[in-house]
Amino acid sequence: MDINETKAEFLEVYNKYIRREGADKLLEYLQNNDFFTTPASARYHLAEYGGLCQHSLNVYKRLKALVRQEYGDDYAKVYSDETIAVCGLLHDVCKVNYYVTEMRNVKENGGWVQKPFFKVEEKFPYGHGEKSVFIVSQYIKLTAEEAMAINWHMGGFDERVRGGSYALSEALAKYKLALLLHVSDLIATYLDEDRA
Numbered sequence: 001m002d003i004n005e006t007k008a009e010f011l012e013v014y015n016k017y018i019r020r021e022g023a024d025k026l027l028e029y030l031q032n033n034d035f036f037t038t039p040a041s042a043r044y045h046l047a048e049y050g051g052l053c054q055h056s057l058n059v060y061k062r063l064k065a066l067v068r069q070e071y072g073d074d075y076a077k078v079y080s081d082e083t084i085a086v087c088g089l090l091h092d093v094c095k096v097n098y099y100v101t102e103m104r105n106v107k108e109n110g111g112w113v114q115k116p117f118f119k120v121e122e123k124f125p126y127g128h129g130e131k132s133v134f135i136v137s138q139y140i141k142l143t144a145e146e147a148m149a150i151n152w153h154m155g156g157f158d159e160r161v162r163g164g165s166y167a168l169s170e171a172l173a174k175y176k177l178a179l180l181l182h183v184s185d186l187i188a189t190y191l192d193e194d195r196a
Contacts, residue, residue: 003050014089029096029135035053040092044189046194056088056090058192059091062185064084067180086140090136096135104117129153146177152171152181
């Protein structure tokens with residue numbers, strides 16, 4: 001993956017569609033931190049430099065396609081291009097400054113060599129989807145449906161659901177965008193991206 005190309009594509013979509021007040025400050029936050037260089041995960045999908053930005057683009061593209069599939073050419077009457085961009089591109093900003101690179105010994109060609117690996121080092125343990133909502137909301141105003149979609153984009157993988165919460169079911173029933181974003185995230189992760 002070419003990190004510069006991925007970043008340029010992200011910036012093109014972001015600047016074209018995300019126009020609400022504070023969008024410039026949010027973009028500045030992403031650029032001043034590691035959003036464009038950090039991995040999407042420590043060991044699984046796009047566990048490589050620039051993976052988070054690529055994953056965000058993949059989810060955005062899948063979300064746009066799903067919304068069009070569901071609502072046809074009149075999709076913009078239901079969800080604006082801005083809403084689709086906000087949810088797709090920003091659903092995982094909780095991973096900014098989340099990973100660190102460390103070294104470990106790996107056996108290679110009969111000998112031990114040091115190789116880098118990604119490790120989670122959570123500095124603000126606020127959760128996952130809810131942390132993304134918190135960060136994004138520091139800069140731009142989200143609609144209730146955007147906040148719900150980003151908050152619950154992990155679906156059944158969310159720690160709150162695994163802990164017994166029924167709120168996900170209620171959110172998916174009331175906010176279809178939450179379901180569409182979750183499915184887009186799954187498709188991007190399991191179909192579009194290499195898994196280690």
